Amino acid sequence: MARFFIRRLVLLVAVLFAVTFLGFSAMNFLGDPLFNVVGLMAELDCEAIEAGSAEDPSLDRARSDCETVAEARATYHLDRPVPVRYLLWVGDMFTGDFGTSFQNDQPVAEIIREKLPETLILLIMAQIVSLGVAIPWGVVAAYRANRAFDRGSTVASFGLLSIPNFALGVVLLYLLSLRWQIFPSAYESDSVVGLVFSMVLPAATLGLPLAASYQRLLRTDLITTLQEDFVHMARAKGLPPMRIMFRHALRPSLFSVVTVFGVSTGAMIGGSLVVEQIFGIPGIGREIVTAVVRDDFPVVLAIVMLVACTFVIINFVVDLFYSWLDPRVRAR
Amino acid sequence: MSGDGRPSRKGRASRQRLLRRFRVFRLVRSSKGPEPDGPGENEAVRRRLGVGFWLAVVWLVVMAFIALFAPMLPFADPTKVGYSGPREPPSAGAWFGTDALGRDVFSRTMHGARISLAVGGFAIVFGMVVGGALGILAGYFRGRLDQAVGFTFFVLLSFPALVLAILITATLERSLLVVSLTIGILAVAPVGLLARASTLVYAEREFVAAARVLGARNGRIIVRELLPNVVIPMGALTLLGMAVAVVAEGSLAFLGLSVAGDEAISWGKMIVDGAGLRDLQNATHVAMFPVAVMFVTVLALNFAGDRIRQYFDVKELAF
Amino acid sequence: MAPDQTTAAPVPLLSVRDLHVRFPTERGTVNAVNGVSFDLYEGKTLAIVGESGSGKSVTAKTLMNLLPRSALVSGDVTYAGQDVRALAAAGTKHFFGVQMTMVFQDPMTSLNPVKRVGEQIAETLRYHLGRSRSAALEEAEDLLDAVGMPEPARRVMQYPHELSGGLRQRVVIAMALACQPRLLIADEPTTAVDVTVQKHLLDLLDELRRDRGMAMILITHDLGVAHGRADDVAVMYAGRIVETADARTLFVDMRHPYTEALLRSIPRIDDPVHHRLDPIPGRPPELISPPDACAFAPRCLYAQADCLDGVPELSGLVGLHRFACLHPTGTERGVAAATANRAAGVTVAGLPLTGDPGGAG
Ligand SMILES: Nc1ncnc2c1ncn2[C@@H]1O[C@H](COP(=O)(O)OP(=O)(O)O)[C@@H](O)[C@H]1O
Ligand code: SF4
Numbered sequence A: 001m002a003r004f005f006i007r008r009l010v011l012l013v014a015v016l017f018a019v020t021f022l023g024f025s026a027m028n029f030l031g032d033p034l035f036n037v038v039g040l041m042a043e044l045d046c047e048a049i050e051a052g053s054a055e056d057p058s059l060d061r062a063r064s065d066c067e068t069v070a071e072a073r074a075t076y077h078l079d080r081p082v083p084v085r086y087l088l089w090v091g092d093m094f095t096g097d098f099g100t101s102f103q104n105d106q107p108v109a110e111i112i113r114e115k116l117p118e119t120l121i122l123l124i125m126a127q128i129v130s131l132g133v134a135i136p137w138g139v140v141a142a143y144r145a146n147r148a149f150d151r152g153s154t155v156a157s158f159g160l161l162s163i164p165n166f167a168l169g170v171v172l173l174y175l176l177s178l179r180w181q182i183f184p185s186a187y188e189s190d191s192v193v194g195l196v197f198s199m200v201l202p203a204a205t206l207g208l209p210l211a212a213s214y215q216r217l218l219r220t221d222l223i224t225t226l227q228e229d230f231v232h233m234a235r236a237k238g239l240p241p242m243r244i245m246f247r248h249a250l251r252p253s254l255f256s257v258v259t260v261f262g263v264s265t266g267a268m269i270g271g272s273l274v275v276e277q278i279f280g281i282p283g284i285g286r287e288i289v290t291a292v293v294r295d296d297f298p299v300v301l302a303i304v305m306l307v308a309c310t311f312v313i314i315n316f317v318v319d320l321f322y323s324w325l326d327p328r329v330r331a332r
Numbered sequence B: 001m002s003g004d005g006r007p008s009r010k011g012r013a014s015r016q017r018l019l020r021r022f023r024v025f026r027l028v029r030s031s032k033g034p035e036p037d038g039p040g041e042n043e044a045v046r047r048r049l050g051v052g053f054w055l056a057v058v059w060l061v062v063m064a065f066i067a068l069f070a071p072m073l074p075f076a077d078p079t080k081v082g083y084s085g086p087r088e089p090p091s092a093g094a095w096f097g098t099d100a101l102g103r104d105v106f107s108r109t110m111h112g113a114r115i116s117l118a119v120g121g122f123a124i125v126f127g128m129v130v131g132g133a134l135g136i137l138a139g140y141f142r143g144r145l146d147q148a149v150g151f152t153f154f155v156l157l158s159f160p161a162l163v164l165a166i167l168i169t170a171t172l173e174r175s176l177l178v179v180s181l182t183i184g185i186l187a188v189a190p191v192g193l194l195a196r197a198s199t200l201v202y203a204e205r206e207f208v209a210a211a212r213v214l215g216a217r218n219g220r221i222i223v224r225e226l227l228p229n230v231v232i233p234m235g236a237l238t239l240l241g242m243a244v245a246v247v248a249e250g251s252l253a254f255l256g257l258s259v260a261g262d263e264a265i266s267w268g269k270m271i272v273d274g275a276g277l278r279d280l281q282n283a284t285h286v287a288m289f290p291v292a293v294m295f296v297t298v299l300a301l302n303f304a305g306d307r308i309r310q311y312f313d314v315k316e317l318a319f
Numbered sequence C: 001m002a003p004d005q006t007t008a009a010p011v012p013l014l015s016v017r018d019l020h021v022r023f024p025t026e027r028g029t030v031n032a033v034n035g036v037s038f039d040l041y042e043g044k045t046l047a048i049v050g051e052s053g054s055g056k057s058v059t060a061k062t063l064m065n066l067l068p069r070s071a072l073v074s075g076d077v078t079y080a081g082q083d084v085r086a087l088a089a090a091g092t093k094h095f096f097g098v099q100m101t102m103v104f105q106d107p108m109t110s111l112n113p114v115k116r117v118g119e120q121i122a123e124t125l126r127y128h129l130g131r132s133r134s135a136a137l138e139e140a141e142d143l144l145d146a147v148g149m150p151e152p153a154r155r156v157m158q159y160p161h162e163l164s165g166g167l168r169q170r171v172v173i174a175m176a177l178a179c180q181p182r183l184l185i186a187d188e189p190t191t192a193v194d195v196t197v198q199k200h201l202l203d204l205l206d207e208l209r210r211d212r213g214m215a216m217i218l219i220t221h222d223l224g225v226a227h228g229r230a231d232d233v234a235v236m237y238a239g240r241i242v243e244t245a246d247a248r249t250l251f252v253d254m255r256h257p258y259t260e261a262l263l264r265s266i267p268r269i270d271d272p273v274h275h276r277l278d279p280i281p282g283r284p285p286e287l288i289s290p291p292d293a294c295a296f297a298p299r300c301l302y303a304q305a306d307c308l309d310g311v312p313e314l315s316g317l318v319g320l321h322r323f324a325c326l327h328p329t330g331t332e333r334g335v336a337a338a339t340a341n342r343a344a345g346v347t348v349a350g351l352p353l354t355g356d357p358g359g360a361g
């Protein structure tokens, strides 16, 4: 167990470095890094401006811009090679300095702190929706495998899996909010109840397609498990069917779901960009899209890093979760 | 990560776990699990493609035809502002109505197929060429190369797909080529893992060993013996991969990060155009027609793709 | 079945009459069990013996209502006067596991890999007998002790994968015995465990059965396992009982050529180490659309033309020595048939006779 854990940990650290380095170099190699940091000011011909008449008041503005550029070069160490810059940047990240938005000079750490809760609530609610729907759905489908309900749910999940997130969001928004007016159409933060209620549709948009895929996985694994000897044994022990289903068959059938849980969190994070847009949720997803559109690179970079690292860590935790699901993994 | 030299039991287990993870990219798992009361997917059933498959194929062929020849077909000008009034409901003149700027939604939807299918097709080809090559080389030569490639795939997959796409499109001009490449890069790792896994299977078969004994060079073995066998499972999953790529492009477009410019019409862009609350309330058709066409297209790709996957009996290695 | 003749005829604990089980499959209907009947009395052991595929497990699963939903079952199964299939259909609580229960062949797969051993035993006690968790765990420990598990206190907290095959099978037995069932069905309980512990486990099972006055159906492919442990033996072939009698009679005075062949394939202690056993040549027949003939004919040294005209009926009444053969071994007809076949060098069904056909002549 200890060795297993250490090996995973080493891999985790390696992947985190690789992921951040990849993101960092993308920002530095694709396009002009100076531009990425100071925007249009990078185009200024500072030497010419310096050389210009010191008296000329029309150049005052340009001169201060040039100072900003020089400052940026210094803060972002733009005259150093990329690997060095990367290490300096990682160092900054460790001290909690995530950079500063050059749209509004707000520290990125502060932006993240402000927007993260909304996104977290959304993602957690979405996972609750997907598991809450998928587990009963998969259990019933497997219990009555190949009967009408099961066949119907195959078709339904096929459909759900073919609707892109944004399309499902728009359809749900139209039907449940505008047409039948069951849920609010926009984000509310006045009260906790209102907040949760306004998050139901976004969470369903993210969670339902996932529920369909969880349901498929769970159903297939359950059908296999239900043919295992130990299920027969449990029946020979005289335990009632639903007790066997939940106490004996479910846990060993959760492997695929747990495996996909990590990846699906990635898909969900991607989906949250879109969903926050549709339902006007002021979260990380909307922030990054806005930042991309405004070429606010420090924000983009910091959020991408945050998201990628979270994703890597979630998958690491999921791997550890296996050992709870199957004690045999611990022995390996 | 991936083992050293020969696959240890543990290495195999974690690899399988890794492979299982990527099933989600496939969107659809086998629609038929093993029968509860007897043998699983039966040969005869599997080998029948069925009416649904052909319906899906017809839809895809029609969409491909429209995408290729849209400018030559008798559609209204999709970019002409104020073609008739704004937000007009569907009519004989404008089948899908008009959008907020009075542009013909039907014509735009048909033209939207161009970018979606072009990006989808290019991305999957790119993924297959690059990912396939890397996967085969890694699976054939094993050792350090395998470890390096495996690690690269792992890192690529450590980004949520849409976030990686944003990272790339954020820094470059959003041209058709850049968007296609971006989504192609997303396809590299899953396709590569699939190719690597099937290479591992075949590299141990007798015909490869025989070729080696006969003194065939590595290059020849890879091209003559391995490639044809690895291309089959890869090819069987093309349509499923395309479905993912089309959705990815749509998502980027929805966020305004796909191909830039008014000329570049995309389903995602059209849907976001019609998704404002007022438009959704009063001119539902603006968003719903592209939603419907996109849904049917993705459904057709998934459905036909899944049938093909079953037909070739590609199961465990699915990405 | 040699009931005690001095009292009024006792009621059998389990009575099976004309049991048929068929499985519709894509290749056709599998006739897995074709008219099986037997009685089992309180405290007695019935051994069901036959090669793999003869329908032993399907019979056992039918008794326990463990068949897949697709199976077509007909016939009567009565337990202490109650219709078992009706009880099962009605979802009667506390019947299976309390009255009758089963032990499966493979202890590797018949324990839940993700639950502690103690929990799995305690579960039955808690559900059927309403024990508290801690009381049930204590009882589980006692049960493990009773089945000869070393260090039971430590074992209850272990997972199945931490135990050897032999120890796991002990757990399964403890689990089955938890609620003191009156009937235990043991389906090849030692086939999957290490040879060195097989005999030990069988003796343990026998001892536990005796102590508790429990009835047992012992299923095995090895006639030797039945020897000394069973009161009655039923030999199955192709879904039918082809010979049944009390154990003494069957071993000493068998009538069916298949029983004889099975007996010859038992390894003996006094055999030289590399002594080749006489495996029965040929394979059991297809169970999909079987021919209307004695199913054993293609492999039978005694087979005559009349063996191919229909399935031989089981002779006599339930409870007596019964066999389904037209040319029984050890009878005049059998001797004549064997002699004729040996003279011809080939049986009617086309089986060539090389060398000694065995102790029949
Ligand atoms: N669920 C099933 N579907 C189809 N055939 C089955 C099924 N279960 C068992 N059989 C068939 O029934 C026959 C008897 O099997 P079984 O009772 O397991 O034999 P054994 O005597 O070795 O225990 C075999 O030919 C087997 O293939
Ligand atoms: S002698 Fe005839 S009836 Fe008896 S077992 Fe042989 S073939 Fe069957």
Ligand SMILES: [Mg+2]
Binding pocket: C053, C056, C057, C187, C188
């Ligand atoms: Mg059996």
